[in-house]
Amino acid sequence: MIQKLPVQERRIVYKHVDEEGYTNDIECYLKNGGYEVMKKAYQAQPEDLRQEVLNSGLKGRGGAGFPTGMKWKFVDHKSGKPIYLICNADESEPGTFKDRQLIYQDPHQLIEGMMISAFANNCAQAFIYIRGEFINGARILENAIEEARAKNFLGDDVLGSGYSCEITVCRGAGAYICGEETGLIESLEGKRGYPRVKPPYFPAVLGLYQCPTIVNNVETLCQVKHVIDMGGDEFAKIGVKGDSGTHIWGVSGHVQRPGYYEIEAGACTFGDLLHDFCGGPLPGRQFKALIPGGSSTKVLKWGEKFKVKHPNDGQEYEWGVEDIPLDAISIGLCGTFLGTGGSIVMDDSTDMLEALANLNAFYGHESCGQCTPCREGSLWLEKLSGRMTSGKARPEDVPLLKDIADQVAGRTICAHGEAVAWPVQSAVPKFQDEYLDKISKQASGQRYNPAGYPLI
Amino acid sequence: MDLSEQTLEKIEKTIAKFPKKRSAMLPILHLIQEEKGYLDPEAEEWVAAKLEVTPIQVREVVTFYPMYRQKPIGKVHVKVCRTLSCALVGAYKVCEKLEEELKCKRGETSADGKYTIEFVECIADCGKGPVVQVDDKMYELIKPEKAGELAEEIKRMAEAGPEAVATAQPGTPGFKG
Ligand SMILES: Cc1cc2nc3c(=O)[nH]c(=O)nc-3n(C[C@H](O)[C@H](O)[C@H](O)COP(=O)(O)O)c2cc1C
Ligand code: FES
Numbered sequence: 001m002i003q004k005l006p007v008q009e010r011r012i013v014y015k016h017v018d019e020e021g022y023t024n025d026i027e028c029y030l031k032n033g034g035y036e037v038m039k040k041a042y043q044a045q046p047e048d049l050r051q052e053v054l055n056s057g058l059k060g061r062g063g064a065g066f067p068t069g070m071k072w073k074f075v076d077h078k079s080g081k082p083i084y085l086i087c088n089a090d091e092s093e094p095g096t097f098k099d100r101q102l103i104y105q106d107p108h109q110l111i112e113g114m115m116i117s118a119f120a121n122n123c124a125q126a127f128i129y130i131r132g133e134f135i136n137g138a139r140i141l142e143n144a145i146e147e148a149r150a151k152n153f154l155g156d157d158v159l160g161s162g163y164s165c166e167i168t169v170c171r172g173a174g175a176y177i178c179g180e181e182t183g184l185i186e187s188l189e190g191k192r193g194y195p196r197v198k199p200p201y202f203p204a205v206l207g208l209y210q211c212p213t214i215v216n217n218v219e220t221l222c223q224v225k226h227v228i229d230m231g232g233d234e235f236a237k238i239g240v241k242g243d244s245g246t247h248i249w250g251v252s253g254h255v256q257r258p259g260y261y262e263i264e265a266g267a268c269t270f271g272d273l274l275h276d277f278c279g280g281p282l283p284g285r286q287f288k289a290l291i292p293g294g295s296s297t298k299v300l301k302w303g304e305k306f307k308v309k310h311p312n313d314g315q316e317y318e319w320g321v322e323d324i325p326l327d328a329i330s331i332g333l334c335g336t337f338l339g340t341g342g343s344i345v346m347d348d349s350t351d352m353l354e355a356l357a358n359l360n361a362f363y364g365h366e367s368c369g370q371c372t373p374c375r376e377g378s379l380w381l382e383k384l385s386g387r388m389t390s391g392k393a394r395p396e397d398v399p400l401l402k403d404i405a406d407q408v409a410g411r412t413i414c415a416h417g418e419a420v421a422w423p424v425q426s427a428v429p430k431f432q433d434e435y436l437d438k439i440s441k442q443a444s445g446q447r448y449n450p451a452g453y454p455l456i
Numbered sequence: 457m458d459l460s461e462q463t464l465e466k467i468e469k470t471i472a473k474f475p476k477k478r479s480a481m482l483p484i485l486h487l488i489q490e491e492k493g494y495l496d497p498e499a500e501e502w503v504a505a506k507l508e509v510t511p512i513q514v515r516e517v518v519t520f521y522p523m524y525r526q527k528p529i530g531k532v533h534v535k536v537c538r539t540l541s542c543a544l545v546g547a548y549k550v551c552e553k554l555e556e557e558l559k560c561k562r563g564e565t566s567a568d569g570k571y572t573i574e575f576v577e578c579i580a581d582c583g584k585g586p587v588v589q590v591d592d593k594m595y596e597l598i599k600p601e602k603a604g605e606l607a608e609e610i611k612r613m614a615e616a617g618p619e620a621v622a623t624a625q626p627g628t629p630g631f632k633g
Contacts, residue, residue, distance in 0.1 A: 191481075
């Protein structure tokens with residue numbers, strides 16, 4: 001029997017992802033109406049296109065959620081220097097796997113979105129910085145670019161408009177920090193991916209080669225195509241006030257059907273996502289914790305209650321984790337972030353201290369090493385939680401974890417400092433009872449939660 | 457340094473795509489590593505001359521990025537994702553099983569030079585975890601019970617010539633790599 005879902009997906013950028021018979025070549029894209037929006041856009045004035053994006057309320061999908069139209073407004077058009085567009089295809093936030101599908105399955109949608117964005121901002125050249133591990137993804141993009149060039153969708157005098165723009169693909173080499181936009185820019189200049197100090201190095205003014213630069217995520221640039229297609233005002237009607245459009249929820253970990261689901265902002269709750277779309281917990285298990293939007297976002301715990309007053313309707317609510325609506329505003333009210341929409345689900349078989357140690361090991365490995373608090377702090381956290389999970393924990397280590405994290409956040413050049421601190425700062429108060437219980441039982445030499453897999 | 461005509465041609469084409477030569481650093485290092493297997497001081501000096509920078513400016517890049525190597529590795533490169541989403545569904549067990557089957561510890565190359573096993577951080581395929589990237593191919597949903605099967609496939613790759621290990625073709629399971 002087919003069960004009817006109470007909420008349906010609303011696929012806009014994922015319209016053709018996993019579609020039977022859909023291929024990533026230009027013929028298939030053209031057959032499905034590809035590049036028509038771009039043709040229309042190239043008849044318009046660039047500033048009108050920018051206004052549409054501003055009106056749409058589209059926010060960046062790379063994690064920080066900055067309004068795209070606003071970002072474009074900050075671009076310095078008067079300097080006389082070339083303006084560059086960079087597509088951030090680094091997709092390296094743990095738990096995030098949404099851009100991968102767009103790159104591998106629908107590369108021309110990204111190219112169309114980029115060529116519209118480049119034209120709208122008078123960009124001299126565009127780049128796709130793709131993570132090094134997407135080896136075939138880079139090949140697919142290179143191939144798609146050549147196909148698009150052959151049809152004059154990029155290159156010289158695009159579609160007879162007099163506007164010329166190239167897209168160049170650059171593969172990274174395994175460093176998470178190159179997802180941070182200024183680290184990315186340094187990397188694209190052929191250097192170590194050390195993030196830059198802002199101010200003065202705001203990309204919109206002093207970006208690539210010290211020229212005005214726009215850095216946007218893959219999904220953001222794909223969404224731009226649909227903003228221009230629908231018109232900004234129409235796009236703004238999708239979703240909720242303050243968070244328009246759809247979000248791709250990539251769910252991983254302990255659910256029956258992990259995967260990706262494109263859902264209108266605010267159309268359903270975490271409960272709907274995890275039960276109806278993802279099939280609920282594994283047999284015999286119960287949900288315990290959720291990292292909502294990529295590993296850096298603050299963890300939520302089943303049983304927590306969030307008392308909020310919603311700015312959109314002025315109403316007061318008391319939500320459990322499963323009641324939180326899937327939009328950036330509501331999730332923000334619960335003290336965490338929508339981030340990249342990469343939700344990591346943990347059930348009651350999870351050893352929460354090992355889970356924290358796993359993430360600490362990630363951040364310890366990925367700190368670029370420029371700022372002392374992040375370089376030292378992330379390594380201390382990695383070593384401390386590594387020791388704590390190897391049977392040598394002391395009760396006083398628990399507050400010490402948070403103490404270290406407190407001294408990292410807000411003291412670094414880029415937001416990697418927050419990324420290091422937030423998992424610890426949010427997990428320690430919520431799960432310290434479990435940590436202490438584990439510590440009190442560690443002498444037995446047995447694994448604390450033997451039903452779950454080892455996480456470190 | 458002797459590089460194949462093909463690689464040299466690709467390098468020239470790559471440099472031409474960037475407004476400044478130095479921006480071609482990462483792609484060129486990938487190209488050389490793909491041909492030579494690793495990046496030695498000679499390669500660093502060659503790239504420095506090519507991009508008109510100093511050798512130390514190349515070395516600082518080579519030593520910063522995890523994907524560049526200064527030593528040769530085994531014939532087949534096995535990367536097991538260890539980050540949380542994959543770990544929650546058994547990645548650590550998968551790695552142990554592969555280590556056992558291939559007689560090779562993580563972070564090392566097997567004595568016969570056939571395999572290098574590495575633990576890597578999230579490779580953006582978390583919904584299909586545990587995932588293992590073998591050269592440029594991606595193997596998804598490798599539950600610990602299935603690790604033995606994958607080990608057999610990896611052994612076949614090591615036996616076959618380099619052609620069999622080369623580029624994954626569209627439509628094959630590995631193409632997502
Ligand atoms: C440590 C760190 C890692 C990041 N990684 C990524 C990434 O992999 N992909 C991405 O699009 N943005 C990433 N970002 C966010 C970018 O800095 C930037 O905000 C984003 O690319 C802007 O695009 P958007 O406005 O379209 O979201 C990262 C930020 C930080 C601090
Ligand atoms: S955690 Fe393994 S692919 Fe993301």
